[in-house]
Amino acid sequence: MKRKLPLLLTFFIGILMIISEFIPHKPFGSISGEVENWFLIISGFAIILGQLSLFKVNWFKIRYKEQNWQYYIITLVSFIVMVALGIFWGTEKNPGLLGNGNQISAFIGSKPFDYLFDNIYQHLQATMFSLLAFFIASAAYRAFIARTFESTLLLVAAILVMLGNTSIGFLLTGWIPDSLNFLHLPKITEFIMKYPTTAGQRAIMIGAALGIIGSSIRIILGIERSYLGGD
Amino acid sequence: MVHFFNILGIWLGAYFTLAIFSFLYKDNPFYKVAEQIFVGLSAGYWFIYTIYSILIPNLFNPLKADFGANWIKLVPAVLGVMMLLRLLPKGNWISRYPIAFSIGTTSGLAFMKFVKSDVIKQLTATMINPFAAGNWIDVIGQILLVVGTITGVIYFYFSKKHEGAFGTTAKIGIYFLMVSFGAAFGYTAMARISLLIGRLQFLLGDWLGIIPH
Amino acid sequence: MAEKKKQLDRRWIFLTIFLGVALPLILKIGLPISVSENVRNVYELVENTPPDSKVILSFDYDPASKPELHPMARAVVKQCFQKNLKIIFTALWPMGVQMASDIVDQLKDEFPNLKYGENYVNLGYKAGGMVTIQAMGRNLRAIFPQDMNGTSIDELPIMNGVNNFETIAFVISFSAGDPGIKQWVQVAHDTYKLKTSGGVTGVSAPAILPYVNEQKQLTGLIAGLKGAAEYEKLIRTLGTATSGMDAQSLAHLIIIVFILTANINFWIAKKKEKKK
Numbered sequence: 001m002k003r004k005l006p007l008l009l010t011f012f013i014g015i016l017m018i019i020s021e022f023i024p025h026k027p028f029g030s031i032s033g034e035v036e037n038w039f040l041i042i043s044g045f046a047i048i049l050g051q052l053s054l055f056k057v058n059w060f061k062i063r064y065k066e067q068n069w070q071y072y073i074i075t076l077v078s079f080i081v082m083v084a085l086g087i088f089w090g091t092e093k094n095p096g097l098l099g100n101g102n103q104i105s106a107f108i109g110s111k112p113f114d115y116l117f118d119n120i121y122q123h124l125q126a127t128m129f130s131l132l133a134f135f136i137a138s139a140a141y142r143a144f145i146a147r148t149f150e151s152t153l154l155l156v157a158a159i160l161v162m163l164g165n166t167s168i169g170f171l172l173t174g175w176i177p178d179s180l181n182f183l184h185l186p187k188i189t190e191f192i193m194k195y196p197t198t199a200g201q202r203a204i205m206i207g208a209a210l211g212i213i214g215s216s217i218r219i220i221l222g223i224e225r226s227y228l229g230g231d
Numbered sequence: 232m233v234h235f236f237n238i239l240g241i242w243l244g245a246y247f248t249l250a251i252f253s254f255l256y257k258d259n260p261f262y263k264v265a266e267q268i269f270v271g272l273s274a275g276y277w278f279i280y281t282i283y284s285i286l287i288p289n290l291f292n293p294l295k296a297d298f299g300a301n302w303i304k305l306v307p308a309v310l311g312v313m314m315l316l317r318l319l320p321k322g323n324w325i326s327r328y329p330i331a332f333s334i335g336t337t338s339g340l341a342f343m344k345f346v347k348s349d350v351i352k353q354l355t356a357t358m359i360n361p362f363a364a365g366n367w368i369d370v371i372g373q374i375l376l377v378v379g380t381i382t383g384v385i386y387f388y389f390s391k392k393h394e395g396a397f398g399t400t401a402k403i404g405i406y407f408l409m410v411s412f413g414a415a416f417g418y419t420a421m422a423r424i425s426l427l428i429g430r431l432q433f434l435l436g437d438w439l440g441i442i443p444h
Numbered sequence: 445m446a447e448k449k450k451q452l453d454r455r456w457i458f459l460t461i462f463l464g465v466a467l468p469l470i471l472k473i474g475l476p477i478s479v480s481e482n483v484r485n486v487y488e489l490v491e492n493t494p495p496d497s498k499v500i501l502s503f504d505y506d507p508a509s510k511p512e513l514h515p516m517a518r519a520v521v522k523q524c525f526q527k528n529l530k531i532i533f534t535a536l537w538p539m540g541v542q543m544a545s546d547i548v549d550q551l552k553d554e555f556p557n558l559k560y561g562e563n564y565v566n567l568g569y570k571a572g573g574m575v576t577i578q579a580m581g582r583n584l585r586a587i588f589p590q591d592m593n594g595t596s597i598d599e600l601p602i603m604n605g606v607n608n609f610e611t612i613a614f615v616i617s618f619s620a621g622d623p624g625i626k627q628w629v630q631v632a633h634d635t636y637k638l639k640t641s642g643g644v645t646g647v648s649a650p651a652i653l654p655y656v657n658e659q660k661q662l663t664g665l666i667a668g669l670k671g672a673a674e675y676e677k678l679i680r681t682l683g684t685a686t687s688g689m690d691a692q693s694l695a696h697l698i699i700i701v702f703i704l705t706a707n708i709n710f711w712i713a714k715k716k717e718k719k720k
């Protein structure tokens with residue numbers, strides 16, 4: 001029973017969404033419209049659940065003194081500070097419990113929540129992802145070897161696209177006369193992207209879509225149940 | 232004082248940027264601390280923005296302003312609270328209802344959207360007359376587009392063994408996939424380098440003032 | 445151990461890339477940029493939209509993709525303001541809200557007469573991706589009862605008559621992944637027939653390209669920093685994307701040299717092995 005009712009709920013909601021695509025009029029259109037509004041609110045709770053769950057996991061790591069547990073104190077403190085600042089003085093123009101924080105904003109230039117976002121969080125996130133520039137260069141050196149015909153195709157396409165997407169590519173073949181314009185590197189890149197790459201990506205898109213359609217049907221019909229968890 | 236906090240902000244940004252970059256030399260406590268602050272602030276940001284952007288305007292305010300007209304919103308509110316009960320050791324089964332609701336909505340909608348946008352529209356966009364293109368370059372390109380899409384899709388059909396004419400077709404499909412992976416690598420390299428450029432524009436511009444902002 | 449010694453310490457690669465990016469930023473070479481068809485199509489979509497039309501710009505990214513998407517977003521927003529289009533900012537990513545605010549702050553001095561609530565509005569973030577866009581198409585006011593500041597949208601003149609996508613000229617999504625431009629295509633264009641366009645990170649560009657087709661699921665596409673630099677060239681405003689292109693070019697060249705060196709080493713080693 002603990003699983004059957006949720007499976008029935010999935011079935012009815014899934015079928016309702018499909019029917020309302022074909023019959024967008026009352027009652028299907030208005031019911032599915034309401035369901036979509038509810039979905040937004042439930043998604044909000046799901047995000048809150050995610051953050052509280054992160055808190056819980058880190059709390060247990062500290063409590064049971066797992067390896068490097070001291071660092072997780074920093075995670076929790078940062079989380080609490082950000083949440084507290086947001087709750088007390090709000091964000092941008094949203095007031096918090098202690099008002100709009102005009103005094104503190106006049107003192108530091110912006111609300112404390114926004115100050116942390118602008119001056120710490122933005123930089124941390126941007127830098128974290130920029131590390132990948134170094135690793136992709138290193139990976140290109142170590143792994144990009146033309147061992148077979150397929151890998152040669154991959155390598156040649158990568159080099160042409162990289163050259164064509166730079167000003168150097170533009171300069172290298174800039175002297176080519178207009179009648180042979182198609183040999184101009186940016187044009188070659190455009191050609192590769194517009195035709196063979198789009199063809200390959202479209203094949204992947206169709207394949208992935210068929211997979212998603214298949215799993216949607218399995219979920220709606222109750223064949224796929226793993227999302228409900230154990231017991 | 233605002234000026235002081237502006238300068239402090241830039242220095243804080245520079246410190247945390249360098250702390251993350253220090254990982255390139257080797258893992259170290261400065262990096263680890265910065266990493267954990269990142270995780271904590273990120274979670275805090277999501278938490279606060281979800282409350283201010285979703286729960287307050289779409290749930291609490293309508294209920295407060297006109298309960299009679301909006302009482303139906305109590306249903307998603309209850310489902311949402313049931314979702315939160317997942318945090319309790321014995322609340323797992325209760326959270327199945329909101330999960331079932333969300334999965335049902337997404338599956339139903341995704342089913343229809345993917346059929347239309349990613350299958351039918353893509354197939355329609357492939358069913359073109361390549362020879363109608365204006366010049367011979369585009370004619371070649373469009374032939375490649377049609378052949379590449381069909382052979383690529385055939386490659387993904389694993390229910391039949393890839394041998395004979397079918398195997399050759401699938402092999403041609405692989406060639407197109409390889410070109411597209413190569414192009415994707417080229418674009419990924421471009422993207423990653425752009426992120427580094429952004430960071431160095433901050434360090435060399437806003438922080439050190441070597442390049443004009 | 446001997447094998448390990450032979451390999452280049454990857455920190456040398458890191459240092460080369462670092463210098464390859466830093467030096468052109470300092471020295472500024474000013475290499476030329478060519479404009480591609482896809483970027484021109486986005487530009488023309490904005491350019492040919494009648495003044496006072498209402499448009500949606502969706503900020504579906506966060507600071508991780510800011511260097512790529514922020515310059516193109518700024519260029520598009522600037523062009524919209526120049527063309528007197530009324531902008532409705534939305535975000536499918538929570539940090540997109542701050543990204544949009546940042547761009548408006550940067551452009552305020554250039555357009556001092558712009559009024560919040562009349563020329564533009566920031567409706568803020570909503571979760572739910574595809575489902576939420578579908579709901580916006582049915583009843584936008586139910587999804588966005590207030591703007592990001594908590595003001596009821598009934599009090600904002602720009603939102604007069606905006607009940608769904610019918611009065612919107614186009615949507616442009618600046619997208620770093622999921623949810624983002626894919627969902628806008630699937631719902632806004634393919635279901636509600638709203639003209640859709642956008643800018644994406646280099647990583648996601650190839651996967652989004654199939655939507656740029658005869659069916660016009662997407663009207664043009666701005667891809668990565670190069671696309672942003674092209675857009676800056678079209679609106680004749682040189683920004684951070686243009687100034688970053690020299691560094692981009694040199695870094696690409698360095699990566700290509702790495703790939704070629706590794707392949708030459710591989711072929712030499714292979715030949716030696718054959719001789720043995």
